[in-house]
Amino acid sequence: MPNPRILLVDDERSVAGLLSLALKDGGYEVDVEYSGERAIERLLDEVYDAVVADLRMEKLDGLDILRAARQRYPSPAVIIMTGHGSIDSAVEAMKLGASDYLTKPVDPSELTLALERVFERRQLLTELDSLRQRVGQLQLDNLIGVSPAMQGIFRTVQRIARTDVTVLIMGESGTGKELVARAVHNHSSRANNPFLTVNCSALTETLLESELFGHAKGAFTGAVAAKKGLFEDADGGTLLLDEIGDMEPGAQAALLRVLESGEVRRVGETRTIAVDVRVLASTNRELEEAMKLGRFREDLFYRLRVVPISIPPLRERTEDIIPLAQHFVTRYTEKFARRSIKLGGEASEALLKYSWPGNVRELEHAVERAVLLSEDEVIQPEDLPTEITRPAVAETNTAAMTLAEIEKRHILQRLEQCGGNRSEAARQLGISRNTLARKLKSYGMEDEEAEEEEDA
Numbered sequence: 001m002p003n004p005r006i007l008l009v010d011d012e013r014s015v016a017g018l019l020s021l022a023l024k025d026g027g028y029e030v031d032v033e034y035s036g037e038r039a040i041e042r043l044l045d046e047v048y049d050a051v052v053a054d055l056r057m058e059k060l061d062g063l064d065i066l067r068a069a070r071q072r073y074p075s076p077a078v079i080i081m082t083g084h085g086s087i088d089s090a091v092e093a094m095k096l097g098a099s100d101y102l103t104k105p106v107d108p109s110e111l112t113l114a115l116e117r118v119f120e121r122r123q124l125l126t127e128l129d130s131l132r133q134r135v136g137q138l139q140l141d142n143l144i145g146v147s148p149a150m151q152g153i154f155r156t157v158q159r160i161a162r163t164d165v166t167v168l169i170m171g172e173s174g175t176g177k178e179l180v181a182r183a184v185h186n187h188s189s190r191a192n193n194p195f196l197t198v199n200c201s202a203l204t205e206t207l208l209e210s211e212l213f214g215h216a217k218g219a220f221t222g223a224v225a226a227k228k229g230l231f232e233d234a235d236g237g238t239l240l241l242d243e244i245g246d247m248e249p250g251a252q253a254a255l256l257r258v259l260e261s262g263e264v265r266r267v268g269e270t271r272t273i274a275v276d277v278r279v280l281a282s283t284n285r286e287l288e289e290a291m292k293l294g295r296f297r298e299d300l301f302y303r304l305r306v307v308p309i310s311i312p313p314l315r316e317r318t319e320d321i322i323p324l325a326q327h328f329v330t331r332y333t334e335k336f337a338r339r340s341i342k343l344g345g346e347a348s349e350a351l352l353k354y355s356w357p358g359n360v361r362e363l364e365h366a367v368e369r370a371v372l373l374s375e376d377e378v379i380q381p382e383d384l385p386t387e388i389t390r391p392a393v394a395e396t397n398t399a400a401m402t403l404a405e406i407e408k409r410h411i412l413q414r415l416e417q418c419g420g421n422r423s424e425a426a427r428q429l430g431i432s433r434n435t436l437a438r439k440l441k442s443y444g445m446e447d448e449e450a451e452e453e454e455d456a
């Protein structure tokens with residue numbers, strides 16, 4: 001490792017001076033600050049391998065520095081120096097993710113030793129990481145993915161899980177954004193604390209704020225009792241802000257304040273409450289676009305997107321389709337206690353050819369349905385929804401078909417897609433219900449059903 005960079009923070013100048021000299025002698029590059037405020041500012045601009053901070057300082061202390069450091073990416077290791085008799089604080093610091101703690105007065109050789117240990121451990125983790133990278137990992141928790149894109153995402157999740165950086169997860173609907181967020185939580189030190197989700201598009205501005213930050217009794221009409229917000233409920237854990245792109249401007253400003261201060265204020269109250277929550281955000285929209293249009297705050301965007309994870313749509317990683325389908329076949333045969341069922345070759349081909357506008361969610365539903373419908377041990381194309389098999393069917397030589405045959409095929413497919421609802425099918429086909437009825441009759445399909453459906 002070429003000269004690791006250390007930020008040393010202590011408000012006692014003599015201690016800081018002594019230790020920094022020792023560190024420089026030990027071959028480290030050292031910056032010194034004498035207050036928590038200055039140290040946190042410095043952390044925003046510069047990248048350090050480690051921070052050594054005094055626990056007790058006026059105003060912002062060692063724990064504040066630790067929190068700030070863990071939100072940086074890459075995160076520096078943090079060693080906390082505690083006065084004698086503050087073992088509880090040392091324990092808290094370790095829980096919050098400090099790499100080590102030393103009791104004051106700190107002997108310079110003790111500090112260099114602690115740093116060596118920390119860097120050794122980091123080195124091991126990096127090696128493990130590159131080993132994993134070489135082996136390739138086909139699954140992370142419930143996440144399946146053999147494509148290079150998904151493999152990259154698995155690695156990123158594991159690399160950043162143990163920090164507190166905010167992560168912005170982007171992807172079309174059904175690509176697995178929530179599953180990725182859960183994986184980040186499950187692999188973090190917060191795994192035993194709550195993982196909560198809030199859908200930012202489903203709530204109006206005031207409701208969202210009261211949902212996130214809580215409210216005082218009587219803060220607004222209907223606030224009959226005081227209520228804790230999700231930030232308080234998620235204390236120690238992770239909060240996923242789903243569909244962040246739809247968040248209203250007022251709520252965006254309030255959220256930014258919370259992210260910067262680490263404190264929430266319930267609607268209608270003046271006191272603030274400190275919270276320790278890791279924030280993840282997800283969106284299926286182009287946030288950059290929304291930002292250009294002035295609908296999404298730029299400062300919030302950059303605050304959230306410390307680590308961006310972009311999940312490609314399923315059609316751009318076709319190598320994931322079959323492994324995912326097999327995973328779902330297993331899951332649903334177990335769930336419905338069916339005897340072992342396999343994915344047939346023809347059905348697999350249909351799955352591979354389809355474009356999956358609903359991404360993995362659509363694939364999961366298609367397989368679930370097929371497992372339920374399949375009559376023998378092999379899933380056949382007939383067990384899949386028609387929109388999936390249709391492109392394959394369309395390719396079966398329409399050139400050799402008469403116009404009437406193509407028409408019949410088209411009408412029947414549309415009818416099936418509409419779940420047998422003839423009025424809807426007629427509307428979509430651009431013909432009258434009577435015309436449709438006449439054509440169906442000519443195919444030998446009776447009209448009575450239609451009336452029943454009309455009534456239903």
Ligand SMILES: Nc1ncnc2c1ncn2[C@@H]1O[C@H](COP(=O)(O)OP(=O)(O)OP(=O)(O)O)[C@@H](O)[C@H]1O
Binds near residue numbers: 177
């Ligand atoms: N890589 C994957 N491996 C296994 N299952 C997956 C994967 N990706 C998605 N799924 C499954 O697909 C479904 C949709 O995933 P999820 O809810 O995470 O999508 P999303 O991106 O949050 O969608 P939306 O934008 O609609 O909220 C879930 O049932 C999830 O378990």
Ligand SMILES: [Mg+2]
Binds near residue numbers: 177178242
């Ligand atoms: Mg989701």
